[in-house]
Amino acid sequence: MRLSKILSIVSLAIICAFLVIAIPAAPVQALVGTIFVSDTIGPAGALLTISGTGFTSDKAYTVSFGTTAVLTGTISSTGALSTASFVVPSKPRGTYNITVTTTGPDTSNAATFTITPTITLSTSSGLVGDQFYVSGNGFSSSSTITIYFDSASVGTAYTDANGIFVSAVATVPETTRGSHMVRGYDTGYSPSLTYTVNPRITVSPTNAAVGAQVTISGSGFSASSPVTFFIDDVSVSGGATTSASGSFSSPLTVPAVAGGSHTLKAQDTGGASATVAFSVSQTMSIAPQTGPAGISVRVTGKGFGASKSITITYKNQTVQTNPSPVTTDTGGNFSATFTAPAGSAGSFAVVATDGTLSGSATFVMTASGTIGATKGAVGTSITLSGGGFSAGAAVIIRYDNVQIAVATADVNGALSTSFAAPPSKSGDHTVTASDGINTVTFTFNVVSSASLDQTSGYVGSDITISGTGFADNKAITIKYDDTQVATATTNAQGGFSVTFKAPASKGGNHVITATDGTNTVTNSFTMDSSPPPVPALLLPANDTKGDALARFTWSAVTDPSGVTYTLQVATDATFANIILERKDLTTPTYQLTEVQRLKSVSKNEPYYWRVKATDGAFNESDWTKPQPFFVGFVLATWGLYTIFGFIGLLIGVLGFWLGRRTSYHWDW
Numbered sequence: 001m002r003l004s005k006i007l008s009i010v011s012l013a014i015i016c017a018f019l020v021i022a023i024p025a026a027p028v029q030a031l032v033g034t035i036f037v038s039d040t041i042g043p044a045g046a047l048l049t050i051s052g053t054g055f056t057s058d059k060a061y062t063v064s065f066g067t068t069a070v071l072t073g074t075i076s077s078t079g080a081l082s083t084a085s086f087v088v089p090s091k092p093r094g095t096y097n098i099t100v101t102t103t104g105p106d107t108s109n110a111a112t113f114t115i116t117p118t119i120t121l122s123t124s125s126g127l128v129g130d131q132f133y134v135s136g137n138g139f140s141s142s143s144t145i146t147i148y149f150d151s152a153s154v155g156t157a158y159t160d161a162n163g164i165f166v167s168a169v170a171t172v173p174e175t176t177r178g179s180h181m182v183r184g185y186d187t188g189y190s191p192s193l194t195y196t197v198n199p200r201i202t203v204s205p206t207n208a209a210v211g212a213q214v215t216i217s218g219s220g221f222s223a224s225s226p227v228t229f230f231i232d233d234v235s236v237s238g239g240a241t242t243s244a245s246g247s248f249s250s251p252l253t254v255p256a257v258a259g260g261s262h263t264l265k266a267q268d269t270g271g272a273s274a275t276v277a278f279s280v281s282q283t284m285s286i287a288p289q290t291g292p293a294g295i296s297v298r299v300t301g302k303g304f305g306a307s308k309s310i311t312i313t314y315k316n317q318t319v320q321t322n323p324s325p326v327t328t329d330t331g332g333n334f335s336a337t338f339t340a341p342a343g344s345a346g347s348f349a350v351v352a353t354d355g356t357l358s359g360s361a362t363f364v365m366t367a368s369g370t371i372g373a374t375k376g377a378v379g380t381s382i383t384l385s386g387g388g389f390s391a392g393a394a395v396i397i398r399y400d401n402v403q404i405a406v407a408t409a410d411v412n413g414a415l416s417t418s419f420a421a422p423p424s425k426s427g428d429h430t431v432t433a434s435d436g437i438n439t440v441t442f443t444f445n446v447v448s449s450a451s452l453d454q455t456s457g458y459v460g461s462d463i464t465i466s467g468t469g470f471a472d473n474k475a476i477t478i479k480y481d482d483t484q485v486a487t488a489t490t491n492a493q494g495g496f497s498v499t500f501k502a503p504a505s506k507g508g509n510h511v512i513t514a515t516d517g518t519n520t521v522t523n524s525f526t527m528d529s530s531p532p533p534v535p536a537l538l539l540p541a542n543d544t545k546g547d548a549l550a551r552f553t554w555s556a557v558t559d560p561s562g563v564t565y566t567l568q569v570a571t572d573a574t575f576a577n578i579i580l581e582r583k584d585l586t587t588p589t590y591q592l593t594e595v596q597r598l599k600s601v602s603k604n605e606p607y608y609w610r611v612k613a614t615d616g617a618f619n620e621s622d623w624t625k626p627q628p629f630f631v632g633f634v635l636a637t638w639g640l641y642t643i644f645g646f647i648g649l650l651i652g653v654l655g656f657w658l659g660r661r662t663s664y665h666w667d668w
Helices: 004-023 637-667
Strands: 032-037 041-043 047-053 058-065 068-074 082-087 094-102 113-118 117-120 123-127 131-137 144-149 153-159 165-173 179-187 195-199 198-206 206-211 213-219 227-232 248-253 261-269 275-280 285-289 295-301 309-314 333-339 345-355 357-367 369-372 381-387 394-400 404-406 417-421 427-434 438-444 449-452 462-468 473-481 485-490 496-501 508-514 519-526 537-539 544-546 549-554 563-570 577-584 589-591 607-615 627-631
Touching: 032 113, 047 094, 058 082, 082 508, 117 179, 117 195, 131 153, 131 179, 131 248, 144 165, 198 261, 198 275, 206 519, 213 261, 227 248, 285 345, 285 357, 295 345, 295 357, 309 333, 369 438, 381 427, 381 438, 394 417, 404 417, 449 519, 462 508, 462 519, 473 496, 485 496, 549 563, 549 607
Parallel strands: 041 113, 123 195, 206 275, 544 627
Antiparallel strands: 032 047, 047 082, 058 068, 058 094, 094 113, 117 131, 131 165, 144 153, 144 179, 153 165, 179 195, 198 213, 213 248, 227 261, 261 275, 285 295, 295 333, 309 345, 345 357, 369 381, 381 417, 394 404, 394 427, 427 438, 449 462, 462 496, 473 485, 473 508, 508 519, 537 549, 549 589, 563 577, 563 607, 607 627
């Protein structure tokens, strides 16, 4: 029942609707209004005002921008479109009609408006290298847009169907400080916007020590301008000159400033400046970095607190310094020395601190030592003292890699021992002391040496000369004064020994030389200088008659160097007139020869003779006391025969004469 009633109502409504449609309305007169727009060109988003007249009163109206409705309202009772405003919708660049329609339905004339491109920036100032965002509208639809910074392309964008792009990325190029133009371009440029570039600097590294070199780079400064550097508003040495694009890069040596944070500034001649945070780290160095106990170590610090007291420790123990106390200057610098204390070898920390800032370095304590003699002959006593060895360690002493001694280091790593230089050839030899970890090395120079088994003697004495420290396997020449008396050959250690007899030579000092041609050693030998005894004269006896062919005889004397004799015969006791002298007689007798026959002399005018002895060292005894003798007349056998012959001849001649004379008388 209820359902049928509802269906009846619906059917009635449908019939009424058809009746309304089917009945024609009374015709209405359509009007053409006149509109006025405040501007004819501009970007999307611009605010326009519109007004109009000549419309059907009290009718609703719609303002269209192209095909887009942008404003609605009601025509006044006088048929006017009162002044109203609307925003230019986002559309691609181009010219669009603005029209009005009413429910009259009225129309209007078509006003035109040309959309031009426009851009917006995310920021209007920045630094070289900064990124900023560019948005635009009113450009050609679905087009590539190039973004220009002055004349440099710095980014691209792509518009949508309405000629819009949003947040395209652009980068500030390298350029000078001040105002620059940013524009977008599709088929033409958009109006420009101003972008202000400010200067900036960077430093690399941002933390450095005094004396280190950092690089300061700047951009956005005035073109071709000198730039001055400042640290905490105090100018420092160095600087730069900008390029035509206002950039620079320059090294800077960190000056002596206290450690910690500082402000680094660069300023051009136009007054443009930029700052950057910079920190100075403290540094500490030592010299030398390695050495033995007792060495002076210099500690140098930079970048510490200004005018601060410095404490220096070694192996965690405060050390005495020079100067004392140590205080930094106003730039945070200091320098001091300390003596490396005794101790075992190893690496140990040297630390300097001002209570806030600290610096450290490693000092390597090395084994060290000295030898009491660096040069000498084989057998020289060498005392070796050392330190810096391992505490309590056995330290092996080697001479040319041959172990010759062992010493034990004390609790401080110190030792002292002595040894004799072993047989070795001349020249440098290596002495080492090592505990297996720490080693010290010395050089000992062996010099040649030679000695005699006796330093004095007689002619013919056996002399043995022994040498060490000569060249190895070399011929040795032995000379007595300038006379070679022996040769020998050294062994592998440069040693030799040879015996020779002392040659005949004067009593006194003589030089015995041993040489291998390079090394020469001399020794002194004293030849006996004692004269032999004075002989005793035997025959002819004192003041007696001797033979004209006398035999002189005297007592024999002896001497270790051997003896020869000298005999002299003179006609006076002073031996001013020597008539006979014989030297180097080896027996205590001499027989006159026929040639040496003595003339007969009276006892009142005798001959005198004397003898002295000379040993092999040319030492002479005194002369014997002159002893007189005389020689009587003694005719030799041949003389007698001569006399007898002469007498016979005289007798014969006399007989012949007498015979002739007798015969004459007879004849007569």
